[in-house]
Amino acid sequence: MGSIDANPAAFAAFGAAGVDDGFQPLNAEDVRSYLHKSVDFIYDYYKNVESLPVLPGVEPGYLRRLLQSVPPTSSAPFDIAMKEVREAVVPGMTHWASPNFFAFFPSTNSAAAIAGELIASAMNTVGFTWQANPAATEMEVLALDWLAQLLRLPASFMNRTAGGRGTGGGVILGTTSEAMLVTLVSARDAALRRIGSDGVAGITRLTVYAADQTHSTFFKACRLAGFDPANIKSIPTGADTDYGLDPAKLLEIMEADVAAGLVPTYICATVGTTSSNAVDPVGAIADVAAVFNAWVHIDAAYAGSACICPEFRHHLDGVERVDSISMSPHKWLMTCLDCTCLWVRDTHRLTDSLETNPEYLKNDASESGTVTDLKDMQVGVGRRFRGLKLWMVMRTYGSAKLQEHIRSDVAMAKMFEESVRADDRFEVVVPRNFALVCFRIKPQGAMTEEDAEEANRELMERLNRTGKAYLAHTAIGGKFVLRFAVGSSLQEERHVRSAWELIKKTTTEIIKGEM
Amino acid sequence: MGSIDANPAAFAAFGAAGVDDGFQPLNAEDVRSYLHKSVDFIYDYYKNVESLPVLPGVEPGYLRRLLQSVPPTSSAPFDIAMKEVREAVVPGMTHWASPNFFAFFPSTNSAAAIAGELIASAMNTVGFTWQANPAATEMEVLALDWLAQLLRLPASFMNRTAGGRGTGGGVILGTTSEAMLVTLVSARDAALRRIGSDGVAGITRLTVYAADQTHSTFFKACRLAGFDPANIKSIPTGADTDYGLDPAKLLEIMEADVAAGLVPTYICATVGTTSSNAVDPVGAIADVAAVFNAWVHIDAAYAGSACICPEFRHHLDGVERVDSISMSPHKWLMTCLDCTCLWVRDTHRLTDSLETNPEYLKNDASESGTVTDLKDMQVGVGRRFRGLKLWMVMRTYGSAKLQEHIRSDVAMAKMFEESVRADDRFEVVVPRNFALVCFRIKPQGAMTEEDAEEANRELMERLNRTGKAYLAHTAIGGKFVLRFAVGSSLQEERHVRSAWELIKKTTTEIIKGEM
Missing domain, CATH: 1.20.1340.10 (dopa decarboxylase, N-terminal domain)
Incomplete structure (x- = not known):
C-alpha cells in the first residue's frame, strides 16, 4: 500500500457525489x-x-x-x-468454536446468546443513563440479579433486595481487566481520602497484593491506575498450597508493609487461575484484609460459572466479606463475547470515583436518585446492550441446563484426567479443580528433566501442527506444562477421546525419537 | 425478590441433574x-x-x-x-434506531455492520495475540489502514506503509474513553521516565490539558490514570473562539505550569465536541505541545467520520504532528456499537506501558517480533473480532457511499438550521460545523432571559413527552440550549421536517402560555 497521494482512488468520487437520498x-x-x-x-x-x-x-x-x-x-x-x-x-482463523480447541479457556457460546447479541446490535442503543435506555439498564440489572442468585451471592451484592433497593449492585463490563481497574481506582481513591492525602501525593504509600499466579492483567491494571510498581506485590505460591495464595504469608507481608509506613489498599483473590485453575482461599483472605481495611476483589472470570453448581459453590465461601467479585459468562456460561459481570457491595464506592455529570446527560430520572446510571460504574460512557444476551441465556436454558453444561464439561475433563493418570508416561501436575487438566510427559527411563521439558514442548508443537487439536501451555513450578481445557461449546466426549489418542500417539513418536 | 434461601427454586434441579449429553x-x-x-x-x-x-x-x-x-x-x-x-x-426502550431520534449523537448502523457483528459473535474468537487469531488480528489492522486512508492520515499512523512495517499502528477499542486512558497512561509513563521519577513519585508534577468543552470522560480518564486532580486543567473557552481551545491561552497556562515546576504531559484536542461540535485547532495545539514535548491526542469520536469527505478534512490539518487520534465509527460511520479506532504514531509508546507476557500466551509468532499482538495496545486481554464489521462496511458500501451518507446528514442539518434561522423566535447559538444544530427560543417581546431559559426547558420536555421526537440539551455560555443531532440511519428528510413542524407548533403553544 502506498501513501494516499500515490493511491488517490479512495477520494475519486469527490465532486461527483452530491446528496443522493437513495442510499439506505x-x-x-x-x-x-x-x-x-x-x-x-x-x-x-x-x-x-x-x-x-x-x-x-x-x-x-x-x-x-x-x-x-x-x-x-x-x-x-x-x-x-x-x-x-x-x-x-x-x-x-484460529477456530475457537472448533470442538478440537483445548487452548486457553474456551469461549463458550449458545444459540440464545448469539440471538441476543444480534438483536442488541440491531437496536444499537447506548444505555449510559437510565433515561438513555430504561429497558437496557433494567434488563442488565435484572440479569445481574438473576445470575447473583444462581451464584448464591449474598443479597448485599444485589441491586434489588427483598427489602427494596440496597447499596449493592452490578454492571456488565467488557473484560475482567476493566472490573479490576474500576475497583482498583475506587479502592485507591478511598485509601487516599482515608490517609488524608494531598491530592494523589499519598499514592506512593498505597500497596496492592495478589498471588504470583494471578492473571498478568491484574498487575497491568494496577499500573494503569497509577500504583507504584514497587508497591504491586506478587506473592510467591508453591505446590504446598496448590499454587493458591497463603493467607499467613499475605498477613506477614501486609504487616511488614504497615510497619514500613505503607497502606495496604487492595487484594485480588482468584478463583480458578488461568495458569492452572488454582483457587485462592477467599474467606481467609477476607479475614486478613479486614485487619487493614483493604479492598478484596474476587476474580472468578472462568471458574465463577462453575459456582452455579452447589458442588463448586464452596470456592466462593466468604464472599459475603469481600468488596467485589467479577466473573465472565463469556468464558464458561455460553454467552458470546464480551460479558464480564462485576458486583460490588457498595456501589457508592464505585460511583464516588467514576461518576460524571455533564450537562448534556442531565435528566430528571438521574436527578431523582431512583435509577441506576450504569456509566458511573465503568471506564467509559458508551455501552452496548449486553444484558440482553445474558438474560436470554438464563431465560431460555434455565439453571438446570446451565448446571448440566458445567457438569458435562467437568465430567469430560475428569475422564481425560483419569486417562492421563492411567498412562505411566504422564503426570497430572496439579489437582484438577474444574475442567482444566494440567499435565506433562514426566521424566522416565533415560529421560532427564531437561529432556522432558523438550519432549513436552515438542508434543505441544506437533499436536498444534496437525490442526486436529490446539493446546496451550503454562509454567508450573518452573516446568513446562500442557493445559488441556475442556468445554468448547461444540465439544463432545468423542473429541476429547480423539485428542487423547492423538496425544498418546504423538508422545510415542517423540519418545521413540521419530519425526 | 427475596434472598436465595427464601427462593430456592434456582437450585431445585440439583441432585436430579446428572450429566446429559443431549444438551447442545x-x-x-x-x-x-x-x-x-x-x-x-x-x-x-x-x-x-x-x-x-x-x-x-x-x-x-x-x-x-x-x-x-x-x-x-x-x-x-x-x-x-x-x-x-x-x-x-x-x-x-429509548429507540436510538428511530428516525425521530435527535438526541446526543446518533448511533448509526448498517446492514453490513450488523452482519459482520453477527458473524463475529458466532465465531466468537478472542484475538489477544496474533497466534490466537491471525485472521482477526490482520483484518483489524487492514480495516484500520483502510480507514486511515479514507481519513488521509499520514502514513506514519499506519500499520503497513509502502516501505514496509513502520512504527505506527492502530487498534480497535470499545470507547473513546479507553483510547484516552491508554494514551494518557503511555504519556504519563514516558513523562515519569523523562523526569527520572522514583517510581510514580513524580506523578504529582505531571499536568494534562483540555478545553472546558472536552467530554467529561476525558477528565475522568485522567483521574483513572492517577493524575492529580489539581493538575487536570480545564481551559475556559468562549464565544470568541466558538468554544474551541485557544492555543495562546494554552501556551500561557503551560508556561506558567513549567515555571511552577510542573511537567506538561498531555493535551486532548477535540474535533467536534459533544456539547456543541466545537473544533479545537489541531495544528496550533500541536505546535504549542511541541514546545513542552507533551503528548497530543485528537478526540474525533463523532466528527472524525465526516473527515472522510475532503470538504471536512481540514479539521484534521496538523494531524501529522500529533501523537494519537481516535474516532468512533459506531457514532457516524454506520458501524454498530462498539467500535472506536485509535491510531498512534509510535506503537512502542503504547506497548511500553501496556505489554504483558505471561507464559500461557507465549508463542513463536509473538517472539519473532513480526506480528502485532493487539492485547498490548488496550486495557484488557480479551477482545472481540470488531475488525470484521468495520471492514464489511467499507467493503460493501465503498468510500463514495460513505461520503454520500455523511453529506446527506449534513444537508439535512443545514436544512434544519436554515429553517431555524428563518424563524424570528429562535436563534442558532453556535455555528453548525457538522450535522448538529444548537438552537434555542430567544428572548422576545416581554420575554426575559429567565423566561427564555424556562421556555426552552419546557420546549424540550414537551417535545420529548410526545414520543414523536427526542432531543437532548446542553449549556453554552451559561444558556440552556437544545441540540438537534441529525443522522439516525433510518432518518429521511421528512422526519427532520416533521420534527421542525412539531418544534414550531410546540413553541407557539409555549409562547401563548397554553398547556
Missing part, C-alpha cells in the same frame, strides 16, 4: 437479506468447523496478500464481502 | 432457527420503529414488574424469550 444503509429488506446470508454462513461454519485446522498454517501478513490494500470507492454486493470472508478470513 | 447449546439447527426468528423480529422492528415513542413513558423499576425476578430452573422455548422482548423490553 439500514433498509429493512437489505438487513434481512444480509442477515439471512450470514445465518447460512454460520450454519455451514458450525457444520464444518470440526474439519478445519484449529490453528491455521498462515504466515504473518497473509491476509494482505489476499485482500486489496486500498479501500474500494464503489459499493459492492454483500456477496463479495462474504466470498472474501469464506476464502480469506476463514482459512486464517 | 450451539446445535447448528437451533442456531439457525433462533437467528431466523431474531431476523424476523429485527425486520419488523425496523419497519415499525418510526411509530414507536422514541422515549418511553415507563417509570423506574417497570421491567421488574413485568418479568420474573427469580431465574427459571427449567428451559423454555426461545419463543418465550422473544415474546418477553416484544412485550416487556421494546416498550421500555
Whole structure:
C-alpha cells in the first residue's frame, strides 16, 4: 500500500457525489437479506468447523496478500464481502468454536446468546443513563440479579433486595481487566481520602497484593491506575498450597508493609487461575484484609460459572466479606463475547470515583436518585446492550441446563484426567479443580528433566501442527506444562477421546525419537 | 425478590441433574432457527420503529414488574424469550434506531455492520495475540489502514506503509474513553521516565490539558490514570473562539505550569465536541505541545467520520504532528456499537506501558517480533473480532457511499438550521460545523432571559413527552440550549421536517402560555 497521494482512488468520487437520498444503509429488506446470508454462513461454519485446522498454517501478513490494500470507492454486493470472508478470513482463523480447541479457556457460546447479541446490535442503543435506555439498564440489572442468585451471592451484592433497593449492585463490563481497574481506582481513591492525602501525593504509600499466579492483567491494571510498581506485590505460591495464595504469608507481608509506613489498599483473590485453575482461599483472605481495611476483589472470570453448581459453590465461601467479585459468562456460561459481570457491595464506592455529570446527560430520572446510571460504574460512557444476551441465556436454558453444561464439561475433563493418570508416561501436575487438566510427559527411563521439558514442548508443537487439536501451555513450578481445557461449546466426549489418542500417539513418536 | 434461601427454586434441579449429553447449546439447527426468528423480529422492528415513542413513558423499576425476578430452573422455548422482548423490553426502550431520534449523537448502523457483528459473535474468537487469531488480528489492522486512508492520515499512523512495517499502528477499542486512558497512561509513563521519577513519585508534577468543552470522560480518564486532580486543567473557552481551545491561552497556562515546576504531559484536542461540535485547532495545539514535548491526542469520536469527505478534512490539518487520534465509527460511520479506532504514531509508546507476557500466551509468532499482538495496545486481554464489521462496511458500501451518507446528514442539518434561522423566535447559538444544530427560543417581546431559559426547558420536555421526537440539551455560555443531532440511519428528510413542524407548533403553544 502506498501513501494516499500515490493511491488517490479512495477520494475519486469527490465532486461527483452530491446528496443522493437513495442510499439506505439500514433498509429493512437489505438487513434481512444480509442477515439471512450470514445465518447460512454460520450454519455451514458450525457444520464444518470440526474439519478445519484449529490453528491455521498462515504466515504473518497473509491476509494482505489476499485482500486489496486500498479501500474500494464503489459499493459492492454483500456477496463479495462474504466470498472474501469464506476464502480469506476463514482459512486464517484460529477456530475457537472448533470442538478440537483445548487452548486457553474456551469461549463458550449458545444459540440464545448469539440471538441476543444480534438483536442488541440491531437496536444499537447506548444505555449510559437510565433515561438513555430504561429497558437496557433494567434488563442488565435484572440479569445481574438473576445470575447473583444462581451464584448464591449474598443479597448485599444485589441491586434489588427483598427489602427494596440496597447499596449493592452490578454492571456488565467488557473484560475482567476493566472490573479490576474500576475497583482498583475506587479502592485507591478511598485509601487516599482515608490517609488524608494531598491530592494523589499519598499514592506512593498505597500497596496492592495478589498471588504470583494471578492473571498478568491484574498487575497491568494496577499500573494503569497509577500504583507504584514497587508497591504491586506478587506473592510467591508453591505446590504446598496448590499454587493458591497463603493467607499467613499475605498477613506477614501486609504487616511488614504497615510497619514500613505503607497502606495496604487492595487484594485480588482468584478463583480458578488461568495458569492452572488454582483457587485462592477467599474467606481467609477476607479475614486478613479486614485487619487493614483493604479492598478484596474476587476474580472468578472462568471458574465463577462453575459456582452455579452447589458442588463448586464452596470456592466462593466468604464472599459475603469481600468488596467485589467479577466473573465472565463469556468464558464458561455460553454467552458470546464480551460479558464480564462485576458486583460490588457498595456501589457508592464505585460511583464516588467514576461518576460524571455533564450537562448534556442531565435528566430528571438521574436527578431523582431512583435509577441506576450504569456509566458511573465503568471506564467509559458508551455501552452496548449486553444484558440482553445474558438474560436470554438464563431465560431460555434455565439453571438446570446451565448446571448440566458445567457438569458435562467437568465430567469430560475428569475422564481425560483419569486417562492421563492411567498412562505411566504422564503426570497430572496439579489437582484438577474444574475442567482444566494440567499435565506433562514426566521424566522416565533415560529421560532427564531437561529432556522432558523438550519432549513436552515438542508434543505441544506437533499436536498444534496437525490442526486436529490446539493446546496451550503454562509454567508450573518452573516446568513446562500442557493445559488441556475442556468445554468448547461444540465439544463432545468423542473429541476429547480423539485428542487423547492423538496425544498418546504423538508422545510415542517423540519418545521413540521419530519425526 | 427475596434472598436465595427464601427462593430456592434456582437450585431445585440439583441432585436430579446428572450429566446429559443431549444438551447442545450451539446445535447448528437451533442456531439457525433462533437467528431466523431474531431476523424476523429485527425486520419488523425496523419497519415499525418510526411509530414507536422514541422515549418511553415507563417509570423506574417497570421491567421488574413485568418479568420474573427469580431465574427459571427449567428451559423454555426461545419463543418465550422473544415474546418477553416484544412485550416487556421494546416498550421500555429509548429507540436510538428511530428516525425521530435527535438526541446526543446518533448511533448509526448498517446492514453490513450488523452482519459482520453477527458473524463475529458466532465465531466468537478472542484475538489477544496474533497466534490466537491471525485472521482477526490482520483484518483489524487492514480495516484500520483502510480507514486511515479514507481519513488521509499520514502514513506514519499506519500499520503497513509502502516501505514496509513502520512504527505506527492502530487498534480497535470499545470507547473513546479507553483510547484516552491508554494514551494518557503511555504519556504519563514516558513523562515519569523523562523526569527520572522514583517510581510514580513524580506523578504529582505531571499536568494534562483540555478545553472546558472536552467530554467529561476525558477528565475522568485522567483521574483513572492517577493524575492529580489539581493538575487536570480545564481551559475556559468562549464565544470568541466558538468554544474551541485557544492555543495562546494554552501556551500561557503551560508556561506558567513549567515555571511552577510542573511537567506538561498531555493535551486532548477535540474535533467536534459533544456539547456543541466545537473544533479545537489541531495544528496550533500541536505546535504549542511541541514546545513542552507533551503528548497530543485528537478526540474525533463523532466528527472524525465526516473527515472522510475532503470538504471536512481540514479539521484534521496538523494531524501529522500529533501523537494519537481516535474516532468512533459506531457514532457516524454506520458501524454498530462498539467500535472506536485509535491510531498512534509510535506503537512502542503504547506497548511500553501496556505489554504483558505471561507464559500461557507465549508463542513463536509473538517472539519473532513480526506480528502485532493487539492485547498490548488496550486495557484488557480479551477482545472481540470488531475488525470484521468495520471492514464489511467499507467493503460493501465503498468510500463514495460513505461520503454520500455523511453529506446527506449534513444537508439535512443545514436544512434544519436554515429553517431555524428563518424563524424570528429562535436563534442558532453556535455555528453548525457538522450535522448538529444548537438552537434555542430567544428572548422576545416581554420575554426575559429567565423566561427564555424556562421556555426552552419546557420546549424540550414537551417535545420529548410526545414520543414523536427526542432531543437532548446542553449549556453554552451559561444558556440552556437544545441540540438537534441529525443522522439516525433510518432518518429521511421528512422526519427532520416533521420534527421542525412539531418544534414550531410546540413553541407557539409555549409562547401563548397554553398547556
